[in-house]
């Protein structure tokens with residue numbers, strides 16, 4: 340059983356929570372302007388990354404509030420939790436070196452979470468292609 | 476390849492079974508192939524077999540990062556059925572079921588397909604209505620399913636508790652569904668493909684892809700570079716990882732799905748039993764173990780473990796339905812990483828990269844389709860044109876909206 344730390348209630352058992360998938364998927368700013376392709380991309384296509392992933396969790400059988408968790412889904416280790424008003428949890432120092440096999444893609448848009456300029460994504464270098472950067 | 480027969484068995488028995496030849500070679504990876512299949516699970520191996528056997532392809536390789544069938548093929552609960560709701564699904568799963576019926580003879584390898592009949596339990600009026608709808612849809616597609624009464628359920632499953640917390644109000648029964656031996660399916664296809672000249676290379680991981688001008692040119696592997704213009708990816712839970720190598724995303728979530736087996740006991744269960752309502756499915760193996768399948772975990776993970784909470788959730792209703800199971804010890808528990816699509820139907824498709832095809836998204840229920848999927852995928856790869864049964868399962872459906880929704884038909888599909 341995983342222990343999940345709700346930023347308000349503290350550590351509780353996994354069964355109190357529901358996981359709502361990848362965080363930071365930017366909502367289309369102008370839905371009317373989207374074509375079928377862009378809608379499909381937004382609704383269905385996931386990073387589904389193997390490694391570090393920022394996710395939205397809900398303390399469903401608790402305070403019912405939402406937060407972001409950073410998890411290594413190869414080992415199922417949680418690396419950080421944040422309230423919507425806080426910056427995204429960042430990758431602990433040395434983590435990447437310690438686990439060289441793990442890929443660390445940036446969230447697609449740090450804006451997607453709180454819309455807050457201060458909510459900047461952690462500074463990891465991602466050199467590979469990032470197709471959605473320019474998406475509205 | 477030595478043909479397996481009663482005579483070969485007797486001949487080898489005389490020599491104490493010490494000189495059986497290897498079932499397949501361990502070839503060294505060559506520098507170029509016409510077609511490369513990534514993933515040595517059932518789907519990849521079946522694809523390679525049909526490519527060589529039926530579609531006359533030459534110079535084929537199967538690259539497997541671990542051992543053959545070590546992915547979901549060797550981890551599943553082996554249920555083979557075809558009672559799906561949508562027309563497109565009915566075609567592909569029925570194609571798979573029909574191929575299973577004659578597979579042992581075709582491969583000269585006993586895949587132990589046993590059409591012992593499958594019951595899908597209904598616990599509520601809603602379940603009954605949903606199943607009746609599916610029964611009718613199946614019949615229109617030539618799949619023989621009937622609704623049966625609680626009395627008949629009791630007669631077929633004497634140990635079941637009809638009036639517990641999950642009352643049994645009836646069941647949908649498919650008489651020609653059942654189980655097959657998962658490892659044997661992988662090994663049978665591997666042996667058949669190898670005999671036709673396919674190079675099956677184990678412990679060979681694809682690490683990256685060389686894509687030039689939108690075309691696949693080569694694969695970088697742990698055994699060096701392989702040049703090829705045509706690649707079929709059949710890596711189940713790792714499909715998104717391979718797609719990322721080629722620079723695109725897929726509509727998939729990789730989540731753990733788990734199963735467990737009990738200590739072996741005398742025959743108590745003649746059929747396969749499924750309950751979508753409580754997400755449990757059960758059969759008895761030929762060794763006597765009860766094989767129990769659970770639901771999928773709620774979060775993505777590549778740790779092949781499975782959550783304790785999920786197991787807990789299915790064991791409680793299981794012992795309600797079959798009280799005697801409470802007294803059995805469970806021997807082993809494991810998980811596989813299944814690739815789930817939004818509409819719970821597979822993806823058999825070309826991709827944005829020319830020459831690169833994917834066979835993915837079989838999620839919690841692709842073992843039953845191993846033969847059918849391999850067959851239509853091989854045809855598509857050989858002809859560079861999707862087979863008519865495979866065509867509706869294109870990635871494009873997530874843009875056009877022509878999804879094939881099996882999600883409502885069964886929260887889990889095994």
Ligand SMILES: Cc1cc2nc3c(=O)[nH]c(=O)nc-3n(C[C@H](O)[C@H](O)[C@H](O)COP(=O)(O)OP(=O)(O)OC[C@H]3O[C@@H](n4cnc5c(N)ncnc54)[C@H](O)[C@@H]3O)c2cc1C
Pocket residue numbers: 513514515516517518519538539540541542543544545546547548549550551552553554555679680681682709710711712713717732733734768809810811812813837838839840841842843844889
């Ligand atoms: C617990 C459980 C129960 C299930 N029960 C049923 C059931 O009752 N009935 C049913 O029909 N289905 C069931 N399924 C689903 C079924 O197991 C799968 O859909 C099916 O086996 C998928 O086969 P595959 O060949 O596509 O994938 P796999 O057998 O997973 O093969 C993929 C292979 O690709 C390899 N690979 C991955 N990455 C790379 C790489 N980079 N390079 C080289 N190779 C790579 C992997 O090592 C693996 O061997 C179940 C699954 C699970 C986990």
Ligand SMILES: [Zn+2]
Pocket residue numbers: 345346347348349398401402403404
């Ligand atoms: Zn809380």
